[in-house]
Amino acid sequence: MTTNVKITPMLRQYLEIKEAYDDAILFYRMGDFYEMFFDDAVTASKILGITLTSRSHKDEANKVPMCGIPFHALTGYLGKMIKSGHRVAICEQVEDPKQTKGIVKREVVRVVSPGVTTDEQILDEKTNCYVCALTTPKKQGGKHIVGLSFLDASTGEFLVTELPFNADDATELIDIMTRISPAELLLNEKESELQQALAKVVGEALGDICMTLRPDFHFIKDTAQTTLLEHFHTTNLAGFGCENFSYGICAAGALLNYIQDTQKSALNHIQQIKPLNQSGFLTIDDSSRRNLELTETIVGGKREGSLLAVLDFTATPMGARLLRKRLLFPLQDKASIERRLDAVEELIESPDSRKNLQQCLSSVYDLERLCSRLVLGQGNARDMAALKISLAQLPLLRQSIQTCSSLLFNNIHSQLDELAELHDLIDSSIRDDAPISLREGRLIKEGYDADLDELLILLRDDKQLILNLEAQERERSGISKLKVGYNKVFGYFFEITRSQAGTVPDNFIRKQTLVNAERFITPELKELENSIATAQEKRLELEYQLFSNIRQSIADQSKKILDVAYQVARIDFLFSLSTAAVKYRYRKPSINDAQQIYIEEGRHPVIERALEAGRFVPNDVELNDQQQLIIITGPNMAGKSTVLRQTALITLMTHAGSFVPARSASICIVDRIFTRVGAMDDLRRGQSTFMVEMNETANILNNATKNSLVILDEIGRGTSTYDGLAIAWAVAEALVNKDNSGIKTLFATHYHELTDLASSHQRVQNYSIAVREWNDTIIFLHKLVKGATNRSYGIQVASLAGVPEKVTQRAYAILAEIERGEMHHQGKINQNPGKQVLQKKQQPAQLQLFPKAQSPLLTLLTKTNPDSLSPRQALDLLYEMKELLPSES
Numbered sequence: 001m002t003t004n005v006k007i008t009p010m011l012r013q014y015l016e017i018k019e020a021y022d023d024a025i026l027f028y029r030m031g032d033f034y035e036m037f038f039d040d041a042v043t044a045s046k047i048l049g050i051t052l053t054s055r056s057h058k059d060e061a062n063k064v065p066m067c068g069i070p071f072h073a074l075t076g077y078l079g080k081m082i083k084s085g086h087r088v089a090i091c092e093q094v095e096d097p098k099q100t101k102g103i104v105k106r107e108v109v110r111v112v113s114p115g116v117t118t119d120e121q122i123l124d125e126k127t128n129c130y131v132c133a134l135t136t137p138k139k140q141g142g143k144h145i146v147g148l149s150f151l152d153a154s155t156g157e158f159l160v161t162e163l164p165f166n167a168d169d170a171t172e173l174i175d176i177m178t179r180i181s182p183a184e185l186l187l188n189e190k191e192s193e194l195q196q197a198l199a200k201v202v203g204e205a206l207g208d209i210c211m212t213l214r215p216d217f218h219f220i221k222d223t224a225q226t227t228l229l230e231h232f233h234t235t236n237l238a239g240f241g242c243e244n245f246s247y248g249i250c251a252a253g254a255l256l257n258y259i260q261d262t263q264k265s266a267l268n269h270i271q272q273i274k275p276l277n278q279s280g281f282l283t284i285d286d287s288s289r290r291n292l293e294l295t296e297t298i299v300g301g302k303r304e305g306s307l308l309a310v311l312d313f314t315a316t317p318m319g320a321r322l323l324r325k326r327l328l329f330p331l332q333d334k335a336s337i338e339r340r341l342d343a344v345e346e347l348i349e350s351p352d353s354r355k356n357l358q359q360c361l362s363s364v365y366d367l368e369r370l371c372s373r374l375v376l377g378q379g380n381a382r383d384m385a386a387l388k389i390s391l392a393q394l395p396l397l398r399q400s401i402q403t404c405s406s407l408l409f410n411n412i413h414s415q416l417d418e419l420a421e422l423h424d425l426i427d428s429s430i431r432d433d434a435p436i437s438l439r440e441g442r443l444i445k446e447g448y449d450a451d452l453d454e455l456l457i458l459l460r461d462d463k464q465l466i467l468n469l470e471a472q473e474r475e476r477s478g479i480s481k482l483k484v485g486y487n488k489v490f491g492y493f494f495e496i497t498r499s500q501a502g503t504v505p506d507n508f509i510r511k512q513t514l515v516n517a518e519r520f521i522t523p524e525l526k527e528l529e530n531s532i533a534t535a536q537e538k539r540l541e542l543e544y545q546l547f548s549n550i551r552q553s554i555a556d557q558s559k560k561i562l563d564v565a566y567q568v569a570r571i572d573f574l575f576s577l578s579t580a581a582v583k584y585r586y587r588k589p590s591i592n593d594a595q596q597i598y599i600e601e602g603r604h605p606v607i608e609r610a611l612e613a614g615r616f617v618p619n620d621v622e623l624n625d626q627q628q629l630i631i632i633t634g635p636n637m638a639g640k641s642t643v644l645r646q647t648a649l650i651t652l653m654t655h656a657g658s659f660v661p662a663r664s665a666s667i668c669i670v671d672r673i674f675t676r677v678g679a680m681d682d683l684r685r686g687q688s689t690f691m692v693e694m695n696e697t698a699n700i701l702n703n704a705t706k707n708s709l710v711i712l713d714e715i716g717r718g719t720s721t722y723d724g725l726a727i728a729w730a731v732a733e734a735l736v737n738k739d740n741s742g743i744k745t746l747f748a749t750h751y752h753e754l755t756d757l758a759s760s761h762q763r764v765q766n767y768s769i770a771v772r773e774w775n776d777t778i779i780f781l782h783k784l785v786k787g788a789t790n791r792s793y794g795i796q797v798a799s800l801a802g803v804p805e806k807v808t809q810r811a812y813a814i815l816a817e818i819e820r821g822e823m824h825h826q827g828k829i830n831q832n833p834g835k836q837v838l839q840k841k842q843q844p845a846q847l848q849l850f851p852k853a854q855s856p857l858l859t860l861l862t863k864t865n866p867d868s869l870s871p872r873q874a875l876d877l878l879y880e881m882k883e884l885l886p887s888e889s
Contacts, residue, residue, distance in 0.1 A: 009103050011037070011055075011064070017108060021089040023212070024111055025081060028091045033068040041065040047084045048077050078112060079122040085210050087113040110378075111262035114210040115184025118154045118373050125366060126303075126312075126320035128152045132182035133255035134202070135219055135247045136195045137165045146173065146198060147247030149255045150180055150276070155321075155368040156269035156562060158256075160248040161276035167197035171285065171699060174205045176278065178286040179328050181206065186251075186258055189213035205286065214254055221246060224253020231256055231267065242275045269375040269558045282330040282655045283672040287696050291677040291711075292648055293606065294327055307649060310605050311658065313579035315361035318368055318565050319572025326573065330655035334591050334669055340574070340657025343408035345588055347578035348659075354582075356400040357575045364390045367565035375555040381434030381443050381547065384426050387554070387561075391423040394564065397571060408574070416567045422557055429550050441536075443543045452542050458535040466492065469528060477505050485519070492529045493519045577658045584609075586659035589650070590666045596624040597651060597670075597709065597744060601663035604646035605653070608661065617782035618663070621647050623709075623744040627765045629736045631755055632748040633789045634769030636797045639782040640748035641677060643769070644711045647746055648673050651709055668707075670744075674700040675711040690719055697727075701734055710735060710745040717750070725751045736761050755788035857884040 007015070010030075014037055018026050025044055027034035036044045037055075045052035045067040054063035069077045074090075081088050090112065095105045112119070115131030123129055130150045137144035146165040151158045159180075163172050185206075187199060203209060217223055228237060228249065237243040242252075252273060259267060290298055297305040308327055314320040331337050347354050365386040373379040374387070395418050401409045429448045446453055458465065470484040473494060485495045493511055496504060501518040508520040554561075580586065584605070592598075601618035608616035621643065623630065632640050650660045654667040676696045697715060704710055715731050716724025728751050736742045742763055747754070758764045766788035770781040778796045795815065799808045864877060 006062075013103055013106060017089075017091055017106065021108060021111065024087040024089040024113075026089050026091055026108075027069075027074070027078075029071065029093050029106065030068075032071050034071055034074065034090075035066055035068040037064055037066045039065075041067045043086070044081065047086070048080055075119050075121045078119060082112060082114050082117060082122050085114060085208065087111060087210070087212070108264070110264050110376075113184055113212065113262065115182060116153045116259060116262050118369060118376060118378055120366075120369070123154055123369070125317035125369075127324065128157065128180075128321055129154055130157075130180055130182040131184040131186060131255065131258070132177070132180070133186035133214075133251040133258070134198060135250045135254075136188050136190075136192055137198060138247055144194065145247050147245065147249070147251040148173075148176070148276075149248060149252035149273075150182060151255050151259060151270070153259055153263065154372050156267075156271060156372055156558075158252070158270050158273045159276040160242050160245055160252045160273055161278075162245050162248045165194075165198065167194070167201065170201045171703075173198075173201065175283070175285050176276070177202055178205050178289070179284075182209070184210045184212060186212050186214055186255055188216055188219050188254075190216040212258070214258060218254040218257050219250045221250050221253075224250045224257075227253040227257050227260075228273065231260075231270070232272070237273070240273050240275070242273060245275065263376050265377045266375065266555075268555055269372045269562060271559045271562060278329075280332055282332050282652070282670060284328075284330075284652070285672075285674070285699065287692075287699075288648075288673055288675040289328070291675040292645060292652070292673075294652075295324060305606060305610075307606055307653075310584075310609055311576060311580045311653075313576040313583075314572045315358060315575070316364045316568060316572045317366040318569035319361070319576060322569040322573045323576055326656050327652070330652055331657065332655065332669055332671065334593075337591060337655060337657055337669075339406070339408045340577075341588055341659070343404070343406040343574050344577045344581060344657065344659060346404050346406045346409065347574060348581055350404075353400055353404065354575065354578060357397070357571065358579075360393045360396045360400060361568070361572050361575065363393050364568055367561060367568065371554075371558050371561040371565065374551050375558050377551070379551060379554075380436050380438060381430050382436055384430045384550070384554070385432060385434065388423055388426040388430070391419050391426075391564075394418040394423075394568075395420075397568065401571065408570075412567050412570055415563070417560055417564055419557070419560060419564060422554065422560075425550065425553060429546070438544055438547060439540060441540050441543050443547050449542070449546055452539065452546065455535045455539040455542065458532055459539065462532045462535075465528060465532070469525060470494075473522070477503070477508075479503060484525075490519070490521070492525055493521050494525065495519050581659035584661060586661055587664055589654040589660050589662070589664075591654070592666045592668050594624070595668050595707070595744075596622070596666060597647070597668060598622045598624075598664075598666045599647060599650055599660075599662050600665065602646050602650055602665065603661040604642050605649055605661045607642055607646075619643050619646075619782075619784040621746070621784070623746070626763060628742045628763035629732060629745040629747060629757075629761070630765050630767050631732070631757065631788070632746065632767050632769065632784070633750070633752055633755060634748075635771060635778065635780075636750075636794065637800070638769035638771055638780050639784075640769055641713050642782075643784055644677065644713055644746050644748055645675075648675060648709060648711050670709045671705055671707040672703065673709045673711070674704055675713075676700060676715065677711060677713040693717075697731060701731065701738075704735070704738070704743050706739060706741040706743060708743055710743050712745065712747045714749060715747070725753060728754060729757070732757055732764075733761075736763055752788065758788075857881060860884060 014026070014028050017028070018040070025036065025040045027036065041052060042065050044050070048069065050067050050069065052065055052067050054065050078088055088111065089108045090110050091106050092109045093104045094107050097104050113131070115129060117123060117129065130152050133149045135147035137146045143164045144166065145162050147160075147162050149158070149160045161176070163176065165173055185199070185202060188195060199211065203211070225237070229235065237249065242248060256267075256270070259270075284292070284294070289295070293306045295306050295308045296303055303309050308324055311327070312320060312323055314323055331340075347357075367387070367390055370379065370383050370387050370390070373383055394416065398413060398416050398418065401413050404410070404413070429444055431442060431445050434443045444452055446456055466484050470482065474480065474482045479496055479500050481497050481500060483495055484492060486492050490511055494508065495517050497517055504520060507522050509522065510518060511521050512519040599621045602621060603616050603618050617639070621630075632643065634640050646661070650662060650665060651667055651670060652673060653660050654665065655670070676693065693715070700710055712731070716726075716728040719727070728749060732747055732754060735745045736757075755766045758766045765786070767784050767786055768789040770783045770785045772779045772781060795808050795811045798811070799805070860881065866874075869877065
């Protein structure tokens with residue numbers, strides 16, 4: 001802004017308000033528009049695609065940039081601003097312009113940001129919208145500890161925890177941040193090197209996230225704890241189980257203060273703060289979640305094509321959000337998993353219950369977000385109507401699960417409050433056709449309030465009331481020709497002919513004399529006129545006040561509403577899993593204590609949905625103490641990665657309490673699932689494909705335990721053949737030998753040398769994906785069979801991909817020469833046998849890094865003394881040798 005711009009009283013008010021919200025775009029209410037000025041106008045006009053104009057000024061160079069949007073279109077424009085990463089301060093007129101002289105008083109009534117919003121059109125109904133507060137890492141016991149708190153202002157969910165932080169290895173912090181995926185990050189404005197490192201790590205993990213700085217004193221423990229205690233009306237936090245989170249409390253208090261500042265209202269829907277304890281859940285790190293495509297696809301980040309999309313048959317937004325959470329936080333407790341499986345099984349066996357639940361749930365709106373809007377004073381009559389419709393389904397929901405005998409449904413049934421009084425309050429008070437606006441009237445039903453009913457009668461029957469009064473006065477005065485008239489000057493009046501004017505009652509007040517008539521008024525007539533004239537204004541004000549009182553009554557019951565929302569979400573979650581199981585022919589897995597994963601005819605839950613019915617080829621997988629590391633070989637496109645991923649997904653689905661795509665499955669409890677699948681650069685961190693691969697491999701080797709499941713696909717492919725082979729071999733050995741007990745591992749590879757591990761390690765087994773050759777091409781059978789393969793069929797796959805025949809034929813020729821060792825380094829055939837021998841002698845020692853184990857046939861011959869054999873023994877030996885011959889012989 002230029003200093004010599006003329007500052008009007010209105011602009012002065014704008015600038016004073018803007019100064020307090022310098023980090024936000026200020027939507028300044030002026031009549032029927034929200035206006036923006038100066039830099040805010042320039043920024044907003046580009047994002048919103050609206051015209052940038054200016055306030056008139058004689059000096060063109062000093063015109064004030066401005067733009068505006070209609071107030072009734074706020075939500076749509078607000079959504080664009082938030083999605084572009086901006087915060088918006090909404091400034092409203094808080095005085096009636098008709099009763100104000102000079103500038104109308106204005107105040108910011110709420111601040112909307114990417115992490116703090118309750119608007120339906122901005123939020124994804126199937127995903128929580130969290131804002132996260134982080135404390136600057138503090139040293140404790142030789143480690144730096146960071147406090148974290150997550151809050152979803154649209155549902156009231158409030159979480160707190162603490163984690164160790166190391167800028168060089170922030171795996172645990174990245175894991176929790178990417179799993180919860182907040183939309184906004186709250187940091188201490190007092191920067192330090194550690195905080196900069198923290199922000200860098202989180203920013204790289206989450207991408208382009210909105211970061212908001214808050215004053216240092218909000219993160220001081222005493223201040224933060226006081227904020228929490230005052231909100232929850234408690235003397236300590238012991239009842240929430242988080243009193244020992246010193247740094248977590250600092251983050252939680254600062255976060256709650258931020259929500260209070262932005263929402264400008266009571267936060268009654270935030271009923272409790274919960275410790276975020278990961279110890280009871282199966283851990284899946286960020287790369288494994290991406291590799292398995294749990295909630296979104298690797299390419300494009302789309303929900304469609306993920307496991308979540310396949311399993312989501314939820315009918316309510318609360319159920320959809322709970323399903324997502326439970327896939328990201330699978331259980332580790334056997335009893336809890338089995339309770340879920342039993343409840344899902346009960347619904348599967350009762351089609352009528354599923355049908356009834358679907359009908360009920362489909363009429364339930366987003367109770368959590370409805371509640372938050374009403375508590376924050378942002379809810380309208382349509383929100384109440386949606387709440388009433390939802391509450392009407394609660395008795396039917398309880399009835400639908402009443403016959404269920406599983407422990408989980410019994411628990412839900414006992415905790416599901418029908419909230420009949422709340423339903424009756426809304427039903428008796430709020431009109432079904434009420435408008436969105438709260439200032440237009442038509443909100444409250446007749447019969448709810450006596451004063452409002454009088455006003456409604458006045459407005460509806462005003463003419464009849466005047467005529468009634470006319471009849472009453474005619475009868476009382478005996479003046480037969482008395483009639484009521486009206487004009488803009490006098491309003492309503494009684495008109496009497498001159499001949500009868502002498503007999504008027506004493507309470508008649510002469511107002512005007514005409515040639516043939518006299519006009520009078522009475523106190524009763526003026527009172528009725530005044531009532532009619534002010535009835536509409538009084539009605540609008542009274543309806544708004546009544547509505548606000550009803551909204552507050554609902555807000556006072558927010559805890560009950562949120563409890564009900566959670567129970568409905570649990571029902572919807574179980575309904576969704578049962579529906580998926582029936583539709584996709586899933587089976588109930590069993591939980592074993594034998595450290596075994598056995599899957600009979602397992603299928604990939606996502607890929608089989610993309611294929612025609614019956615096209616997917618199922619496979620068996622077994623991992624146990626005797627078969628701990630399975631090396632899978634086979635050509636590209638044969639299905640190695642599919643077998644790997646489906647094993648991990650079936651294990652995860654079991655831990656989430658879901659039926660699984662298999663004929664049968666027995667799964668042990670695992671503590672973590674690790675995957676190293678595919679090849680992809682991480683440009684945000686400036687890491688190459690091979691570095692990403694090695695980082696993921698290092699994480700597995702350092703953190704996997706005997707209770708983990710490890711999925712490896714193509715270790716070492718990002719570097720030279722010999723380096724990669726050496727790394728792959730060493731990694732496989734480390735996994736099978738770790739802690740002298742080994743780790744359950746599926747290891748797909750093109751390094752056929754790795755199959756020799758089975759000869760030296762008893763717990764290693766070789767499997768391959770079967771193919772058939774026909775007319776110089778291959779047919780993929782997609783079947784996992786025991787035994788290794790020694791061919792990759794790379795050239796055949798290249799041909800199938802459309803590589804020109806001339807190139808593939810040349811590749812066959814080169815391959816043949818390479819296998820005979822007759823190629824120059826320039827790719828030409830060797831014509832000099834002496835030089836060929838020299839080249840073979842000079843081959844790198846890495847070629848002999850993994851010498852072939854002595855063949856069983858050679859071992860047998862070495863041990864045999866021919867002179868000591870009888871004819872019968874010699875014949876038996878011949879048959880035994882024939883059995884030991886390689887299959888290709």
